[in-house]
Amino acid sequence: MEFLSDIASLINSTLRISTPLVFAAMAGIFAERSGVIDFSLEGKMLMAAFVAAVGSYYLGNPWLGLLLAIIVCVCLSMLHGFASVTHKGDQVVSCVAINILIIGLTTALAAAWFGQAGLTPTLNEDQRFLEIHLPFADALRDIPVIGTLYSDILSGHYVFVYLAYLSVPLVFWIVFKTSFGLRLRAVGENPSAVDTAGINVFTMRYKALAINGVLIAFAGAHLSTAVNANFFREMSAGRGYLALAAMIFGKWHPKTALIACLLFGFTDALQIRLQGVELPAIGEIPVQLIQALPYILTVVLLAGFVGKAIAPNAIGQPYIKER
Amino acid sequence: MVSPILELTDINKSFGHVQANKNINLKINKGTIHGIIGENGAGKSTLMSIVFGLYQANSGSIKINGKEINLSSPRDSIINGIGMVHQHFMLVENFTVLENIILGFEGETVFGEKLQKAKEDLEKLCKTYNFNIDLDATISDLSVGFRQRVEILKSLYRGAEILILDEPTGVLTPQEVDELFKILRSLKDEGKTIVLITHKLIEIMDLTCEVSVMRQGEMVGHTKTEDTSKEQLAEMMVGRSVLLRVDKKEIKKGETIFKVNNLSVKDDLDVTRVKDVNLEICSGEILGIAGVTGNGQTELLEALSGIRKVESGSIELFGEKISDQNNFLNPRMLKEKGLAHVPEDRQRMGLISDFKAHENLIFGYHDQEPYSKSAILNNKEITEYSNKVMQEYDVRPNSPNLITSNFSGGNQQKIILSRELNENPKVLLVGQPTRGVDIGAIEFIHQRLIDMRDKGAAILLASVELDEILSLSDRIIVMFDGKIVGEKENKNVTDRELGLLMAGVA
Numbered sequence: 001m002e003f004l005s006d007i008a009s010l011i012n013s014t015l016r017i018s019t020p021l022v023f024a025a026m027a028g029i030f031a032e033r034s035g036v037i038d039f040s041l042e043g044k045m046l047m048a049a050f051v052a053a054v055g056s057y058y059l060g061n062p063w064l065g066l067l068l069a070i071i072v073c074v075c076l077s078m079l080h081g082f083a084s085v086t087h088k089g090d091q092v093v094s095c096v097a098i099n100i101l102i103i104g105l106t107t108a109l110a111a112a113w114f115g116q117a118g119l120t121p122t123l124n125e126d127q128r129f130l131e132i133h134l135p136f137a138d139a140l141r142d143i144p145v146i147g148t149l150y151s152d153i154l155s156g157h158y159v160f161v162y163l164a165y166l167s168v169p170l171v172f173w174i175v176f177k178t179s180f181g182l183r184l185r186a187v188g189e190n191p192s193a194v195d196t197a198g199i200n201v202f203t204m205r206y207k208a209l210a211i212n213g214v215l216i217a218f219a220g221a222h223l224s225t226a227v228n229a230n231f232f233r234e235m236s237a238g239r240g241y242l243a244l245a246a247m248i249f250g251k252w253h254p255k256t257a258l259i260a261c262l263l264f265g266f267t268d269a270l271q272i273r274l275q276g277v278e279l280p281a282i283g284e285i286p287v288q289l290i291q292a293l294p295y296i297l298t299v300v301l302l303a304g305f306v307g308k309a310i311a312p313n314a315i316g317q318p319y320i321k322e323r
Numbered sequence: 324m325v326s327p328i329l330e331l332t333d334i335n336k337s338f339g340h341v342q343a344n345k346n347i348n349l350k351i352n353k354g355t356i357h358g359i360i361g362e363n364g365a366g367k368s369t370l371m372s373i374v375f376g377l378y379q380a381n382s383g384s385i386k387i388n389g390k391e392i393n394l395s396s397p398r399d400s401i402i403n404g405i406g407m408v409h410q411h412f413m414l415v416e417n418f419t420v421l422e423n424i425i426l427g428f429e430g431e432t433v434f435g436e437k438l439q440k441a442k443e444d445l446e447k448l449c450k451t452y453n454f455n456i457d458l459d460a461t462i463s464d465l466s467v468g469f470r471q472r473v474e475i476l477k478s479l480y481r482g483a484e485i486l487i488l489d490e491p492t493g494v495l496t497p498q499e500v501d502e503l504f505k506i507l508r509s510l511k512d513e514g515k516t517i518v519l520i521t522h523k524l525i526e527i528m529d530l531t532c533e534v535s536v537m538r539q540g541e542m543v544g545h546t547k548t549e550d551t552s553k554e555q556l557a558e559m560m561v562g563r564s565v566l567l568r569v570d571k572k573e574i575k576k577g578e579t580i581f582k583v584n585n586l587s588v589k590d591d592l593d594v595t596r597v598k599d600v601n602l603e604i605c606s607g608e609i610l611g612i613a614g615v616t617g618n619g620q621t622e623l624l625e626a627l628s629g630i631r632k633v634e635s636g637s638i639e640l641f642g643e644k645i646s647d648q649n650n651f652l653n654p655r656m657l658k659e660k661g662l663a664h665v666p667e668d669r670q671r672m673g674l675i676s677d678f679k680a681h682e683n684l685i686f687g688y689h690d691q692e693p694y695s696k697s698a699i700l701n702n703k704e705i706t707e708y709s710n711k712v713m714q715e716y717d718v719r720p721n722s723p724n725l726i727t728s729n730f731s732g733g734n735q736q737k738i739i740l741s742r743e744l745n746e747n748p749k750v751l752l753v754g755q756p757t758r759g760v761d762i763g764a765i766e767f768i769h770q771r772l773i774d775m776r777d778k779g780a781a782i783l784l785a786s787v788e789l790d791e792i793l794s795l796s797d798r799i800i801v802m803f804d805g806k807i808v809g810e811k812e813n814k815n816v817t818d819r820e821l822g823l824l825m826a827g828v829a
Contacts, residue, residue, distance in 0.1 A: 179431065179434065183427070189416065193423070198401050321378075
């Protein structure tokens with residue numbers, strides 16, 4: 001029985017840890033499917049975390065904080081678009097600039113507003129998202145298997161966790177079942193084909209970036225107003241890059257990107273649990289080795305099981321109409 | 324009197340300082356096949372891109388059926404019944420035929436009923452014109468000929484009354500050209516208007532009712548096709564009379580000096596592109612390689628010139644093994660042994676286009692006397708030499724200090740040719756020598772190659788232009804899918820025979 005509850009709690013943390021990765025990977029899919037590289041997922045996530053925490057602190061409502069984060073992230077995406085779509089600048093350079101800007105900006109603004117470099121005040125219960133307990137979760141807990149599944153795995157998450165996993169089928173549907181999705185994929189593969197079909201390439205890319213901004217805002221808000229109760233310096237901790245990797249390993253496809261995100265989340269959840277565990281015959285494994293486990297596992301799995309990732313054909317290339 | 328379906332008046336268009344179209348006037352009559360002929364860079368594609376709404380003219384007006392219209396994007400043109408098949412197909416390679424055709428004209432936000440209807444309509448269209456296209460096939464699985472049909476189908480589905488085709492035959496085998504022309508004729512019979520952009524005189528004579536000639540951005544003449552001849556059109560295109568046939572002496576074949584044994588070569592993606600190729604070239608002989616683009620000619624030339632590693636097999640020069648899978652000589656060492664290479668991609672491999680002409684003229688020999696002494700360039704010598712050689716090769720403009728990218732394709736090619744031929748190579752590898760080169764320069768380049776042959780060089784000529792292969796070569800081999808599928812003496816060979824081999828059918 002204890003074994004079962006261990007598994008349940010492992011799955012539970014996997015779902016939680018993967019949440020920002022899923023949002024960011026879905027955001028990345030929109031940008032990159034349209035042909036715009038987005039390394040700035042990391043910076044935007046950090047900015048969203050900061051804005052959500054500050055917004056929610058002042059306005060007293062985490063939803064308003066989220067709304068502000070969405071607005072700011074869409075603006076940042078537009079900035080990326082302005083530099084790399086309209087002015088045909090190098091997309092990677094534009095992203096790196098945004099990332100550096102935001103690391104400095106969040107730290108400086110926190111210092112100016114709250115007197116602490118890179119730290120915002122702790123949010124009270126009204127100012128942050130709380131775990132949602134699904135109906136009858138307590139009553140059903142004692143039923144074997146179904147109880148564990150429902151009460152320990154499905155119930156008790158932040159709203160973002162549910163939204164993240166709901167976003168995956170939604171993204172899939174948009175990208176593959178709608179005319180917008182068809183145009184989105186086409187513009188990342190062969191923008192000239194889109195242009196000669198009478199569709200504005202630039203508008204398409206801006207639309208994709210706007211959606212990208214909305215999605216990434218959820219990832220940031222999850223970090224600072226749900227799992228944590230404040231913003232702290234560089235709290236995104238490379239999740240934006242990890243999500244980008246997941247998206248690439250997932251071949252720019254929502255379903256496989258989800259699997260890659262869950263894999264990252266799972267290995268991370270596992271390594272926390274394995275720390276300090278004594279193995280028979282071997283003894284305690286050094287913490288450093290355990291912490292490296294997710295990355296080792298990732299490399300092994302990806303090298304062994306994922307074929308060659310083929311990027312959208314026109315990715316990274318600004319569209320130039322006239323010679 | 325037939326009324327023109329499309330009428331252009333005083334169209335002007337410039338890109339930066341280059342005026343691509345100058346005061347163009349053009350009338351195209353309904354239900355005709357109208358040819359627009361001109362050399363590369365004459366402004367034909369630009370003009371038609373303006374009609375298709377892709378570029379906007381600086382001034383001038385466009386009328387369709389007598390009504391003046393404003394074309395600010397391809398959408399406007401499509402709505403007004405104009406369709407265009409571009410030289411480089413505007414298809415998304417990993418989409419299906421159906422997806423490519425409905426792109427931009429889905430008619431619904433979420434795919435459902437309209438998609439089904441589109442499919443039925445397209446199947447009907449396919450049947451009408453005998454297109455034989457599987458709508459669910461992925462573009463990357465289709466041959467070039469079929470991709471072109473998809474493009475035509477796309478335009479028809481979008482309601483094109485005027486269909487513009489930009490250099491449609493460049494990538495096709497002769498058989499595919501026949502098929503295309505059949506389709507175009509049947510479209511004409513249906514009452515559609517077709518505009519054919521080309522630089523090939525023979526196509527104009529074959530297919531069109533009327534023809535307009537462009538030269539250096541200007542419209543220099545209109546005529547009914549039946550009232551003109553190839554020679555006359557060529558003269559209008561170039562602005563002087565041109566020799567369309569190459570004069571060639573009887574072959575004086577020497578001994579075999581270049582030999583390739585069981586050669587296999589892989590490309591950058593690790594796909595074997597040249598498969599077990601054997602060939603020999605004698606001095607005083609031109610060996611032509613015919614084939615549709617992408618059948619291993621590029622990789623073969625690269626391996627022979629020392630740019631690409633040999634997977635297996637060997638290459639011999641004067642009986643001495645110069646390359647096999649273990650070691651190969653680099654291009655410089657090959658050059659010293661008397662092998663010269665005119666690469667097929669002149670912008671990328673033949674020239675440094677941001678360099679001045681005189682730098683490109685001596686590049687590769689820049690560290691030899693008299694161009695340099697003790698590692699210091701001798702500018703006076705270089706300039707003198709450049710002036711001399713540019714005159715000799717008729718490079719225009721004759722200014723060694725001009726940046727190379729400002730020269731036309733033909734003149735760039737002359738720069739490369741002069742550099743490679745200057746050392747009197749024993750073996751000359753030439754890839755696509757006249758791609759993007761104007762007729763006047765083609766004549767010159769062909770004559771130079773013949774001169775080299777008569778002087779006893781062994782020449783390997785790879786070209787996708789069958790006419791070029793047929794008029795220059797003494798012997799012809801055909802490559803298909805990396806293999807040599809046929810070898811013929813160039814006597815009474817027809818392009819039909821070669822075409823079958825090129826398509827891998829025979």
